[in-house]
Amino acid sequence: MRPEVAIAKVEAAAFVIPTDLPESDGTIEWDATTLVLASVHGGGCCGQGYAYGDRGAVGLIKETLAPKIRGADAFAARAAWDAMVQAVRNIGRPGVASTAVSALDVALWDLKAKLLDLPLLRLLGAVRPAIPAYGSGGFTSYSDAQLAAQLAGWTQAGLRDVKMKVGREPCRDRQRVRLARQAIGPEAGLFVDANGAYDVKQALHLAEAFATENVAWFEEPVSSDDLAGLHTLVERAPPCMEIAAGEYGHDAIYFRRMLAAGAVDVLQADATRCGGITGFLIAHALADAWNRPLSAHTAPTLHGHLGCACPRVRNVEYFHDHARIEPLLFDGALVLRDGLLAPDQARPGLGLTLKQADADRYAA
Secondary structure: OOOOOEOOEEEEEEEEEEEEEEEEOOOOEEEEEEEEEEEEEEOOEEEEEEEEOOOHHHHHHHHHHHHHHOOOEOOOHHHHHHHHHHHOOOOOOOOHHHHHHHHHHHHHHHHHHHHOOOEHHHHHOOOOOOEEEEEEEOOOOOOHHHHHHHHHHHHHOOOOEEEEEOOOOHHHHHHHHHHHHHHHOOOOEEEEEOOOOOOHHHHHHHHHHHHOOOEEEEEOOOOOOOHHHHHHHHHHOOOOOEEEEOOOOOOHHHHHHHHHOOOOOEEEEOOOOOOHHHHHHHHHHHHHHOOOOEEEOOOHHHHHHHHHHOOOEEEEEEEHHHHHHHHHHEEOOOOOEOOEEOOOOOOOEOOOEEOHHHHHOOEO
16 A cells, blocks of 8 residues: 655745736736746655636635645545635635635645656546647737737647637627638637627627627627526527636536536636636536536646546637746646647656746746
């Protein structure tokens, strides 16, 4: 039998990376992205996990979560996850608390895989060696030329599907979608993401217009909290168009309610928000129970492993900001090859090594 390995030390840090250009979607604007890094040590190994969120998660990891898992069995990731979820009950699970739990849970799984000298996808049980990705960006702050160049560049790099933001100026959205279709050609898949900017009737009207450009995926046409509105879109959108949502899910109840309401054709989940690898596996089980495909939201390196281990996962979002940040901060970050993300199975865990000198430039 294997010996128990105690978690000896827990660390956390945050890095704030400016965007390369101004960015916005249908509802907000931003000029930087914060990566929260968690590290756990035990058995001579260091497991590292990350999430995207607010730097406030660092204090929560150090002050609230670390005491709950320090000294615990490094092989018992689910027990540690349960302890962390219980610890944030009175703080409130969604938001910063979920970011903190997610980053630390990923670090625990990374440590377990390294102790066993296995890549994460094999520890989880790989069902495929690579997972399709889709290009994601097309921000509403981009000029027409920037939008066309980014989307066309992704299709030339081998991505079969690309996604753009809509909703900030609804009166321009049809023209922007038409421009995107011209840039990527007739064969590539075109997705749009409104980030909940429309109301139901507006979304229904634009869904018909987008269908003329063969838009296959309409993400968050209305707020993800409006389950009745999403269900209306599922029922009444053009048959060729799938309705997707779920990226803001923090727990199983959120995903269960969305599925039970018939609010999505494609469920989304983000391991950096929904409780790390443990939480993502729960979301995957729910998608499986409701016979719905699952799409992994952003964080391509992390979700590349999960996508290869979870058969319901259809694709991974190759989000412009995260696809730029992960190779900037880590050796071993996944990069596209022929439109696929393929984890290096010669590297244990997530296969990541922090580039400390480069990361220090962005330390919060």
